[in-house]
Amino acid sequence: MQKPEQENIGSIYSEDEALVLGPWQRIRQRTLTPIVFVLSRLGISPDMLSFASVGFGIGFCLFAPFQFTVAFWLLIASIICDGLDGVEARLRGTITNRGAFTDMFCDEVVVAFSVAGMAWKGLIHPVLAILFVFVYTAIVTFLLVHRLLHVTSHLIVRPSRMILYFAIALYFFFSINLLNYLLLTYLLALPLLSLSFWRLRKAL
Known part of the structure; x- marks a missing residue:
């Protein structure tokens, strides 16, 4: 049941996620390197980008019920910052467990506040929001x-947070709300959570 440690690819991916997201990460690295080079020269660190992502994510939650246009572009800014932090860390050669943990935590916070904002706006059932954030x-x-x-x-x-963000964009541009259906689908991950728990329990 146990196996050697996976190659460090700069994020906490499962083995199956790494097969898909690893190549995409390398493409993103090549594409965004010129941008993060400039940010690095300006003294903007990967951690600063991670925390900025959280700030924009919280802003999305606060503005979503009242000024959804402002909220949406704050979410886009959050996603951009999240996409740049790891690229800059790899460019600098400063990938550390501390940085990976920081990035993971910030991603979790943004997901939680994104779902909370849409629930506050009345587009996600509160129970679904709570269950999804727990499972994720x-x-x-x-x-x-x-x-x-x-x-x-x-x-x-x-569950893919990028598909969640795409569903939010779908509502913003076309007023099509599929969020409740998406989160219901995501709750099918509960058996995977049980499988993970069982494997970890056996290893302890």
Whole structure:
């Protein structure tokens, strides 16, 4: 059930996620390197980008019920910052466990506030919002433990936050609300959470 530690790819991916997201990460690295080079020269660190992402994410939550246009572009700014922090860390050669943990935590906060903002606006049922944030956070946390204990994470795939953000964009541009259906689908990840728990429990 146990296997050697995965290659460090700058994020906490499961084995199956790494197969898809690893190549995409390399493409993103090549594409965004000129931008993060300028940011690095300006003294903007990867951690600063991570925390800025959180600030914009909280702003989305606060503005979503009242000024959704402002809120949406704050969310876009948050996503951009999140996409740049890891690229800059790899460019600088400063990828550390501390940085990966910071990035993971900031991603979790933005997801939680994004869902909270849409629930506050009345577009997501509050119970679904709570259950989704629990499942998403638990799976990501368990993936971190898988990595630390060198326990296989095969078949453990977290719900995609980028699809969540796409669904928010779909509502913004076309007033099509699929968020409740999406979160209901994401709750199908509960058996994966149970599988992860069982594997980790056996390894302890």
